[in-house]
Amino acid sequence: MSAFSAINEEREIERDEFTPGIEPQATWCPGCGDFGVLKALKQAMPEVGKNPDEVALFTGIGCSGKLNSYFNSYGFHTIHGRSLPVARAAKLANPNLEVIAAGGDGDGYGIGGNHTIHTARENHDMTYIVFNNEIFGLTKGQTSPTSPKGHKSKTQPHGSAKSPIRPLSQQLNAGATYIARTAAVNPNQAKEIIAEAIEHDGFAHIDFLTQCPTWNKDAKHYVPYTDVQQSDEFDFDVSDRAEAAEMMRKTEERLYEGEVLTGRMYIEDERPSYGQEKRQIGEMPEEPLAERYFDEDAEWERTYDNLLEHHK
Amino acid sequence: MTDNELIWRIAGGSGDGIDSTSQNFAKALMWSGLNVFTHRHYPSRIRGGHTYVEVRAKDEPVQSRGDGYNFLLALGDSFARNPQEEAYYGKEELKPLYENFDDLREGGVLLYDEGLLDDEDVDEIGLEEAAEENNWHVVPMDLRGIAKEHGREIMRNTAGIGATAAILDISTDEFEKLIKQNMSGDMQEANLNVLHDAYDAASELDVDHDIEVPEDSHDEEQVILSGSNAISYGAIDEGCRFISGYPMTPWTDVFTIMSQHLPAFGGISEQVEDEIAAAALALGASHAGVKAMSGSSGGGFALMSEPLGLAEMTETPIVLVEAMRAGPSTGMPTKPEQADLEHVLYTSQGDSARVVFAPANIRECYTQTRSAFRIAYEYQIPAIVIYDQKIQGELRNLPASHFDEEPNADPGSVLTEEEIQDAAHHSSGKFQRFLHEPEDGSNVSPRSVPGQKDGRFLATGNEHNPSGHISEDPENRIAQMNRRLNKLDDIRADLDENTSHQTYHGPEDADYGILVWGSQQGTVFEAVDRLNENGHSVKALGVSDMAPYPKEEVSEWLESVDEALVVEMNATAQFRGLTQKELGKYGDKMSSLLKYNGNPFEPAEIVDGFESSIDGEELAASNMKYVPAAGD
């Protein structure tokens, strides 16, 4: 018997199960795009059949990092930029958990950029949602790595001299096996993409366009947008790396020209996830490691019997 | 100077096999019934550069390096022979000879590989005069030549061992056994031949010296291992099955050993992108229910500061190892120092609740790593094991039974699903993970782990209410802060009751005391014995618990002496400062003997330092600093 019965539970899952019984008071501003992510995420859960007890949500710091206050699952609100390494290890420790990480563009593309690249490179089986509002929200409106060139803020009063980061292309190069962009203004597409990403067996990166009406008033509200899968103009093979790269280039360029393209950008199904690779080479146990600590029959060998031989 | 001991130093270039040869030599001596201890010195260079290892052998347990040494095997630095055009190697080839002149005792033996060194060069470094002055027995032998005769010159190490055995009149049986155990086929045969040829050649030389290799026999089976081995095995025995790290000397040692062994124990090792990630991974694994460890050295540990605070605030147990080297910044990568104490005690923001143990030797590396895991997981608090390059690199024999302890896989205060059903839940549906007043009256609120039914909670680095929701309510804040900090009192009481980590040495009623922490303990204990033989009245206390500090124990001990000398390997007397801060007095009773030149203390230095301090004289040696008592 597993110590984690929630993981083996089979039943209909209701969206409302993911709403905390008594809603903590919302601290997001009215009209904030983050509400859209919360909604899409909650809606995706019944589709993938996950119950709140088997979902572990790891967030960073920022307005976006508060996601798990409003989402009823196991939650870990970590530190700025560090949700991914915490989440990765939880997945390795218990591969049966549904692991989701989330945070802002400053969090994931700035301070945590290194972790974002390496988590994609290793292709951990998890979903990462970046709330991309092109601004630092919680610290009151400083320029972020996705703010457009020339963006003026209190810390860059002359307008930023930096070109924005290109997260889709970056993550493709890094090795993510599912990459999509969606927007808070499009809850249906967002929900579908989140559900697909969760079901994807590997690292799924979602660049989620959200609006920050408080600090980024000039910025587009990401409407109207075009779903690249539904438009004939963008007939490309989402599993073809070169075509995906070209699609991402267009998507990233046009965003700053005012045209919002969303949808699946790249899907690679063949590559095994990191956990699978590690298991194949004998670097990870077949059974979830976390289970062993609850298994009364598990054998805990003493080093005395195993390791001391060659010191004798 | 103590008699009846062998201190054999092997010197050469890094990469010349000095390490493995010394390990084999030490093991063979252990097999022959002796107690051994190694001291290692190496430069921050991968190949070439002067490096040496000392093997000290006695008939009683050895816990320190000695004063100097009495037998040198100088192999010559083989990497200094082909200087590239752009590089300047100077007379480096000869370094293994002349750089070791200083510490070779009078009447010692100096065996060197003349196959590698030209006669004219040897003349230039003044060997002859030095030998005459110190009454050394100089034995040049063509070790390289003997090795080459049987194939490869790399076997000159084996030739050196064979010659050493002949000169010291040690049987070659144990060396043969080792060669047979470690090698097979042609290699085995060739090495055996080299061993015997060198033995025979050296026997003919009939070197006349006074070194007596003691004889003894252990009454228990022995093992020989390093501090890093002992930390790793302590962790594994305590159920640690997850390690994450990023290489940095000297932490790399534990990281490597754990990575090599964990998969066979069903565990997981992760080399990640940086130290922030390393500590964060350990947190994630622990959060998910696994016993986890990470660690680093100075600069890498600095990066772990923020995840460390997160572990404190979320009460997620983890064990971190801090392997000290000389700082600040990247400092001296291959030299030991004890200067990161304040760094591990105070790094990270806020009022901290963490446990810090500083094992003093290989024996304690094992037991205190076990304590660190037990305490971390029972009390949901990060525990740090701080040790230094000296313990990391030294080998020592211990009875194998020291490791014959039951494993402990208990993840501490984690509830079963049944227990979770009966536990308190918040109206938001969340499990009350952070109760202000846990039911059992302790300060530890039991936890659940992701995947358990109805155990959902939010872990957050922000202040939070019992179910984990962010809260800035003043009353909640005080209740949570007090509970987290009060755990330290509980842990102190637990340690006092179950596992004393402090070590007393010398006559109880002595007038003077030496206070020491970490790796200098063994050396201090040896110095204390000599001081008492010299007619002083001295005892020592080795402290291992840095946090929570053993206030009662240390103040009782300080009360019992007139004055105390605090010995540590740093420039700012960090441990003395900690003691004074924790006890709130004794500033007028404690003076300091400090050393921070990259080399650990030798017993004679402590004897000198002590004697000049009580005589009110200035220290003669320039490599140490004496800081008098300061007043309260």
Ligand SMILES: Cc1ncc(C[n+]2csc(CCOP(=O)(O)OP(=O)(O)O)c2C)c(N)n1
């Ligand atoms: C190490 C560290 N540096 C800085 C901060 C302050 N800080 C908190 S949130 C944030 C930026 C958040 O921006 P973003 O990730 O884009 O998230 P948003 O608030 O827009 O959702 C910063 C700089 C911090 N908490 N930790």
Ligand code: SF4
């Ligand atoms: S500041 Fe911006 S991102 Fe933060 S809650 Fe308000 S609208 Fe949302």
